[in-house]
Amino acid sequence: MDMGGINPAILIASLMVASVPIILAALGELVVEKAGVLNLGVEGMMIMGAICGFATAVATQNPYLGFLGGAAGAACLSLVFAVLTQVFLANQVATGLALTLFGLGLSSLIGQSYVGIKPPLTGTVPLGPLAEIPFLGPILFDHDWMVYVSIIACGAVWAVLKYTRMGLVLRAVGESHDAAHALGYKVVRIRVLAILFGGALAGLGGAYISLVRVPQWTDGITAGAGWIALAIVVFASWKPWRILLGAYLFGGITVLQLNLQAAGARIPVEYLSMSPYLITILVLVIMSSGKGKAALNAPAALGQNFHASR
């Protein structure tokens, strides 16, 4: 079961772990964008989640509370965005970028006293003998619980958006806020809730980085993962399952190229490193040139502010 000195089971298992932060953050952003709001502050919310989660986990010595703390911290930050854009009708792009800068600075300030501290360990879910199954065991049954949460969250977001009344209303708000308003839906309230949800998921993703993937706090620990999450939402053309696919592709290629190098395979590292970005550009080109359904899938009211006076 070796390809070029690499065990594919271990490779797949590690790419699933590497992709968790971007899956969660991208799912959150998908819901926000489906509600017609463009929040470019994912990076800032992720890193706030990373430090708040870390601080909570260290204070309580409980990794699960840590994740909750991370989600709460990032949701608080996203509330700033919600108030500015939904109440004061600030420009969403500018506010989102400001949110990222603010989040990076604030997290660094909070994190001053947490450098060098080790968080409590998040164990793997004990699935007993299942983890011993050759090949499938390490891939499917030997992860920490956040890996499963990320996949379940994908399914949940998909099901809610597609099959429930709540999902329908959310999409209506994102497609045409005027029509939704005329029907009596509280556009601003729905969007604020969507933004908070997006913040919480981005926070979970950030907390995963500081609690599991790199169990420590370092300034700027997310190092651009939020921007990749934003790109994946577009790559996935606003479809939850494609987010899973896109994130595994991004995470997979990064992990694959590192593993190939460690195994001594002679590959041009630079090309593999840039390939996820090239694929994203390609998808964007195909999407914008084709007249297919994908081209029409962006929420129509994306990035537009709503005021009930109109």
Added chain:
Amino acid sequence: MQRRTILKGTAALGFASMVGGKAAFAQGLEKAKVGFVYVGPIGDGGWTFQHHEGALAVQQEFGDKVEIVWQENVPEGADAERVLTQMALSGCNIIFTTSFGFMDPTNAVAAKFPDIKFEHATGYKRDHANVSTYNARFYEGRAIQGHIAGKMTKSNKIGYIASFPIPEVIMGINSYYLHAKKVNPDVELSIVWAFTWFDPAKEADSAKALIDQGVDVIASHTDSTAPLAEAAKTNGAVIGFGQASDMADYKPSPRVSSIIDNWAPYYIKRVGALLDGTYAQADAWEGISGGEVEIGEITDAVPADVKAEAEAMRDAIAAGTYHPFTGPINKQDGTAWLAEGATAPDGDLLGMMFYVEGITGDIPS
């Protein structure tokens, strides 16, 4: 037209100060404003953290005779020029740029501000009279790490997380490998190029990829403590080293020793020279003997005899009786580089773009 005249004027001024050289410099300053440009955040716990410690030491040494400004997270490349220009315009008298990738921006901006001193870390370009370079002989520390790695590995597989393919990093890889090989002929080196100085998640993934391949001693050339955090997950099966900073939080294992960059003496010396008027262009490259490279405590996770050997090597390097690149050493392709007993000239090291014999794989271009 007018702009051209001004440019000519500046060029002439630059020339004058070049010719005038010492005379112009010899006046000294009442008060100096000192700028530092960092590639990562101060809180990285490694490279940038140590530079900032040096900056703080300058402040402490000279009190209110100096004012310190700094900028974190400056990307390498064109954006660095903007930051440097801004610092120069804000009245800095001397600016330290602390990453290899700032080399060209530093020289470009230095051309426009001939009265301001620029100091670039780890580079080799001094295109103008006001540009100095400074570096530390990290490869001396790598030799000691290599020795420990060769003795400590059980799988005979050791790893190196490399950042960018520049002489600085390749020097470290070669020194690490040569000294591991010397004490353990069966040792194999896996190198992972992360193509980043600072990205904790990617650094951790790199460490994990190495561990998955059976590597049990990891040296890293990136700036954060993430590789040690990854090694810590193995409960002592994998060891590593502190890089740039002591990283003492991971003692006694996985961090069994470390290379500590101590920039404070150099920064104090240079700023002091600027203040008293003795400043002159320089190309500094100190190592263990000059105190710029310190070897962090070797912990008890290392057997006493290995520890003693490592410390003996450290002392021999400090005393100047041992050079980590002493022949016979062949290049990767088998051609001779250093003859028996010859030591590497600094010029060869500073332009080192080849692996030594025994390392597999190619240097990415």
